[in-house]
Amino acid sequence: xxxxxxxxxxxxxxxxxxxxxxxxxxxxxxxxxxxxxxxxxxxxxxxxxxxxxxxxxxxxxxxxxxxxxxxxxxxxxxxxxxxxxxxxxxxxxxxxxxxxxxxxxxxxxxxxxxxxxxxxxxxxxxxxxxxxxxxxxxxxxxxxxxxxxxxxxxxxxxxxxxxxxxxxxxxxxxxxxxxxxxxxxxxxxxxxxxxxxxxxxxxxxxx
Numbered sequence: 001x002x003x004x005x006x007x008x009x010x011x012x013x014x015x016x017x018x019x020x021x022x023x024x025x026x027x028x029x030x031x032x033x034x035x036x037x038x039x040x041x042x043x044x045x046x047x048x049x050x051x052x053x054x055x056x057x058x059x060x061x062x063x064x065x066x067x068x069x070x071x072x073x074x075x076x077x078x079x080x081x082x083x084x085x086x087x088x089x090x091x092x093x094x095x096x097x098x099x100x101x102x103x104x105x106x107x108x109x110x111x112x113x114x115x116x117x118x119x120x121x122x123x124x125x126x127x128x129x130x131x132x133x134x135x136x137x138x139x140x141x142x143x144x145x146x147x148x149x150x151x152x153x154x155x156x157x158x159x160x161x162x163x164x165x166x167x168x169x170x171x172x173x174x175x176x177x178x179x180x181x182x183x184x185x186x187x188x189x190x191x192x193x194x195x196x197x198x199x200x201x202x203x204x205x206x207x
Contacts, residue, residue, distance in 0.1 A: 002050065003050040003051070003055075005017075005018065005021040008021065008024075008050060008054065008055055008058070011050075011051060011055035011059075011189060011190060012054075012055040012056075012058035012059045012062075012189065012190075013058075013059050013062045013189050014058050014059070014061055014062060014087060016058070016087070020086055020087055023086045023112050024054055024083060024086055026111065026112060027054075027078070027082055027083070027086065027108060027112065028049055028050070028054065030104075030107075030108055030111065031049070031053075031077060031078070032046060032049070034077075034104050035077075038100055038101070038104070040076065040077035040101070040104070041053060041077055041079075051190050052190065053077075053079050053083075054083055055189070055190050056079075056080070056163070056188070056190045056191075057079050057080030057081075057082075057083035057084060057138075058080075058083050058084070058087055059188070059189045059190065059196075060080050060084065060136055060161045060163070060196070061084055061087055061088060063159065063161045063186065063196065063198045064133065064134035064159040064161055066133070067088075067090065067132075067133035067134035067159065068090050068091070068133050069090060069091045069092070069093075069131075069132045069133045069134070070084055070085075070088070070090065070091070070092045070093070070132060070133070070134045070135070070136065071092075071093050071095070071132040071134070071135045071136070071150075071153050072084070072092060072093065072094050072095065072135075072136050072137065072138075073095050073124050073135070073136070073137040073140055073146070073149060073150070074095065074096055074097075074124075074137050074138070074139070074140035074141075075094035075095060075096045075101070075105060075119075076096055076098075076101055076138075077101070077104075078094065078104070078105050078108055079138055080136055080138055080163075081094045081105075081117075081136070082094070082105070082108055082109075082112075082114075082117070084136075085109075085114050085116060085117045086112065086114065089116060090116060091116045091117075091118070092114075092116065092117050092118070093117075093118045093119075093120060093127075093132070094117065094118070094119045094120070095119075095120045095122065095124055095127055096119075096120075096121065097121065097122065097123050098121075099121050102119050102120070102121040105117075105119045106119050124149050125149070127153075129152035129153060130153065131153060131154065131155040131158065132153050132154070132155075132158060133155075133157065133158060133159065134158065134159045134160075134161060135150045135153060135154065135158060135159075135160050135161070136160075136161045136162060136163075137149075137162055138162075138163050139163075142171055142174070142175075143162060143164065143171035143172060143174070143175045143197060144171070144174055144175040144178060144179070146160075146162060147160070147175055147178075147179050147199070147202055150202075151202075154202065156201065157200075158200075158202075159198065159199070159200055160197070160198070160199040160200070160202060161196065161197075161198055162196065162197045162199075163188065163194065163196050164185075164194070164195055164196065164197050165191075165193075165194045165195065166193055166194060166195070168185045168194070168195030168196070168197050169185055169195065171197065172185060172197060177205075178204060178205060179202055179203070179204060179205065180202070180203060180204075180205050181199055181200060181201045181202035181203060182199065182200045182201055183197060183198075183199050184197070184198045184199070185197055185198075186198055
């Protein structure tokens with residue numbers, strides 16, 4: 001399935017320029033080709049790749065539009081980190097433990113001349129702590145665990161943006177036993193049944 005630039009803008013809620021759309025098209029082609037060699041995305045999702053993976057990633061930027069740096073934990077296929085980097089042109093750190101995946105991410109960044117993208121082959125626990133304006137992770141861990149992982153990379157204004165599907169409300173309720181802060185659940189623009197957790201000022205209870 002191919003979509004127009006205008007449709008992608010409508011699906012994601014962001015203004016997709018012609019240059020951005022052209023780069024996203026190259027990324028989609030690279031992603032589909034690489035998925036023949038390693039399991040990056042489900043084959044069943046390829047016909048809807050623009051909605052399920054690209055627009056789904058781009059919409060996250062609407063929740064942290066002023067962010068000048070993003071951390072993508074467990075980036076895997078570069079989702080959502082690569083589309084975010086293409087759209088925003090700000091610093092994005094992609095972290096994944098699997099060398100085969102990070103080799104692909106490095107090749108994508110080189111091909112698209114995404115000089116603001118850095119790739120780390122490591123678990124997030126072994127990445128040097130530094131503050132980011134926005135942090136995301138797609139299908140990596142429970143919200144409670146993600147909040148623990150992201151503490152070393154957060155500053156007072158950091159916005160956490162986590163796609164959580166149908167489990168969003170349940171995961172927020174569980175996390176709030178240990179964590180306090182502002183937790184909003186925003187409906188996904190690409191899946192009416194899915195929720196995106198947007199969290200700010202997160203800290204452990206009692207602190």
